[in-house]
Amino acid sequence: MKQEKLFEEFRIPSYEEWKKEAEALLKGAPFDKKMTTKTPEGIVLQPIYNREDVKSEPSLPGEGDYVRGIDAGGYKAKPWAISQEMYAALPSEFNAKILDALNKGQTSVELVLDERTCAGLDADSDSALKVGKNGMSASVAADIAQALKGVAVDCVDINVFAGAASPAIAAMLYSSFEGKKFSGGFYFDPVSALAANGELPMSIDCALNRMFALADYNAKNQPKMGAIGVNTLPYSCSGASAVEELGAGFATAVFYIRAMLERGMQIDEVAPLVRFRLSLGSNFFTEISKIRAARSVWSKIIGEFGGNAESRKMRISARTTRFNKTVFDPYVNMLRATTEAFSGVIGGVESMTVAPFDEVVRRPDDFSMRIARNTQIVLQEECNLCDVIDPAGGSFFVESLTSEIAEKTWAFFAEIEAKGGIVKALEDGFIQDKVSATSDGRKKLYDTRRSVVVGTNSYANLIEKPLEKPACRCAEVAKERAQSVSSLRKNVDFDLSGKSGAEAMSAMICAVSKGASVQAVCEKLCVCGGKKAEVRKLDIHRAVEHFEALRRASAEFKAKTGSAPKIFLATMGPLVQHKARADFIRGFFEVGGFDVVYPKGFADAESAAKAFSESGAKYAVICSTDATYPELVPQVARALKSAKPDSTVLLAGVPAPEFEASYKEAGMDGSISIKSNNYETLKSFLGALGVI
Known part of the structure; x- marks a missing residue:
């Protein structure tokens, strides 16, 4: 059959010819002012991109710098994990919700602990922190066992957000499901917590010793279960650019890697244990390119440490941001989260959480949680996004933007390193000042409505009815948890002094199996002393x-x-x-x-x-x-x-x-x-x- 080449009679115009015609249509208006856009990252977006704008040929998926993904088969080999928060204060409540969610399409468990637990305190301890605030209360191993009862824990990823209590909660997980091999990770990130809150309940060195106990144990016993978290959401939720978010995240990861290497681990043990938690914002192409750029930069960083090909693979979990979500016209948040999730898929994340549309107003209800979960299921099952490997690959615009973000991220990362590393940069206020300046620039765009947030700074709906907030169950939850903990907690005699790494973790597993509580374990862990870490906290806020x-x-x-x-x-x-x-x-x-x-x-x-x-x-x-x-x-x-x-x-x-x-x-x-x-x-x- 004869192959005909269509449109051969049409000559392909050069960029210069196109620009000349465009300038004629602008009738004297400056081309650069009207046709280009400067992003918060300092990148000037052009109106049209050509092959010449792609500086280097991208590697194949699963190869090279992994810019096109860490698996050659993309989502056809393994779809991204659908991981949603459960918004439950009680272990029994969490269990009912997670079993229901897993039966309705969720493929990963996301266990977020409440503020009291994350601070290393039992539910009945004397503390200003509220039981069940921003997560599930867990004080003893029985709580973890109840929360995950009936879950095939060795068949789905388990992602745990337990803050400073991560080693204690890990001990309870391993004790409750002895012999099981886990995948997922503990997102223990004391530096990001320091940046977000302005302080830690311990010294940085103490936090790193806790991290080492978990990392060393996991490397030897649970190699598919991450132990080191890098959470960049505090930066993005303070108005940071994609470059600042990634740069701070990589500086944090390098800080942890060096600390683990100093304590005797090897790079090919540590790197696979790092789990990144990136934000997904509203700038569609920037978010796609940010994720792709992140993989290439991480590959370069681990390569500098001498890591092997497997260690250079970046494990990315992403969450739709709170930064652009609104209290007014809140149902629009569904649309925002949908485009954010779409960018995460096109960028190639391994796991994703889509926030319910009402999370900035109230504790999400069953309806909003179902819609959030189904957003991801629709993308997988109805949009068939698992059928194409790196769909953005080869786009002149995306490849160019990916390269620019990668270059600027490396430069910002290097600048943080030159300042003495992430902790020193936070102590000196360098990062806070950078993010604040970017945030101020964003605010000007919102204030002048050059950046539109539908329903809030534009297209207001003055007749809308506010979402109803359910009555607070705080007193009821606190009472129930206090009674439960006091009946299950045991006074266990155990000693962690002189123990570190996997040895310390093994001792914790033994103690919690006998009934030792989160607070008892954390008090034993905090024997390294030192001044509590303090910095000027980031200005975390929503855009409008x-x-x-x-x-x-x-x-x-x-x-x-x-x-x-x-x-x-x-x-x-x-x-x-x-x-x-x-x-x-x-x-x-x-x-x-x-x-x-x-x-x-x-x-x-x-x-x-x-x-x-x-x-x-x-x-x-x-x-x-x-x-x-x-x-x-x-x-x-x-x-x-x-x-x-x-x-x-x-x-x-x-x-x-x-x-x-x-x-x-x-x-x-x-x-x-x-x-x-x-x-x-x-x-x-x-x-x-x-x-x-």
Whole structure:
């Protein structure tokens, strides 16, 4: 059969030819300003990419620097693990939820312990930390056994987040399921906890000794079960760029590797035990490229340590970020999490957690947890994303962006190393300052609405009903846990002094099997002394929570006074004349909770002034077109001011320079346009009205 080449008559234009045509269409506007975009990573995105933009040929999947994945078969060989949090305070509650989830498509167990347990305290100890806060309470081995009762623990990954109590919880897991071989990992990351909280309940050296006990034991007895966690979420949730997130994460991992090597382990024992927990944000292509770049940088780092090919494989678990999630219009969070999960799959993570849409409002319910889990199942089963290996591979844009992120990540990692390593960089405030500067840049974009967060800084839904929050069961849970622990805990005589590494871990397993509690084990572990670690903590926040604060203040003002703060639109002329700007102004103020008075349109200044006087609003915005403003604004502004002398009269749009003086003379106090800072304007107006 003859093979015909289609479109041979069409010549392929060069980039220079395309750019020339594009510049002609821009009619004098700067090409770089209109057609390129600078990311928080300092990368300038081009409008079009060619083969020449790919600096080197990427390796094959499962080979080289693993940029295209650590397995040659991709997800066809092994689909990513669906790992979801259970949001359960009690072991029995966790067990019921995890069994149900595993029967409905989840393929991995994610065990997140509460704050009290992570601090190494029993549920009935005297502490300000609340039982069941942000996780499951576990104080004795029986709690772990109950939580995982009926789970085939040797057939699914078990990912445990137990903070400083990780060795004690590991001992309970191994004691409860003696003889089982585990996969997954303990995400023990004291440095990230230090960055997030500003302090640790122990010295860094003590934390590293705890890590060594778990790592040395796992290397010898549970080689598929990670023991060293690198959690980059605190950085991303503080507004860090992808480069800063990865750079800080790699510096943390290197800090741990050196500490384990100093304690006698080998690189090919340590590296396979490292588990990364990366964030998945809303910038789709950046997140894809971040994951691909991370694998190549990690391969290079472990190669510098002399690690073998298997050790150079990066194990990545990813979680959709809290940074861009919102309290208002919360169902949009489902859509955000879906695109984030999609980027994680295309990037090639080994395990993923999709956060429920309501986690920033309340403890997620069964519905939101089911939707989050099914998001991943749909991607696997209905979108068939396991059928293509590295689908982004070969894209000129993605390959170029991956290379740039990798280069900048290596440079930032090297900069941290030059500062003395991750702990020294945190102590000096270097990393906090870097992340803060990036976060400030992001905030400006949100404040001016150049970055849109649907439902919060744009497209507000003022008639939405807030999600209902269930009554707190704190007292009930605390009482039940205290009674359970006091009945199960045993006073076990054991000694960890002089023991380290696997030997110490074996002693812990023996102790917890006899009934020793988390607190008893952790107290025995903390004998190394030293000053408790302290640094300036990261500013962890959500991107637009400051907009949410304005909206809440307006709602409280309405509840107290019976009326929301108002703004009046002096819509001049027919709909076609005023609609575009009136719609913009309405959207501008509704995100601050304003009641926008939006009339059908006025034929003259007097009728507009009369309606303004009757509206009860202090602020009025004249809405029409640039062509009509020279004639309209002076007469309308005077009429509005005459009707309400203490009012503020604004113009929708930027006034022409040649007319601005006459507008001000007539009574115009200012203008609002796409160049206005939305947040600062709303804050100022609400302050003047006594709302905040």
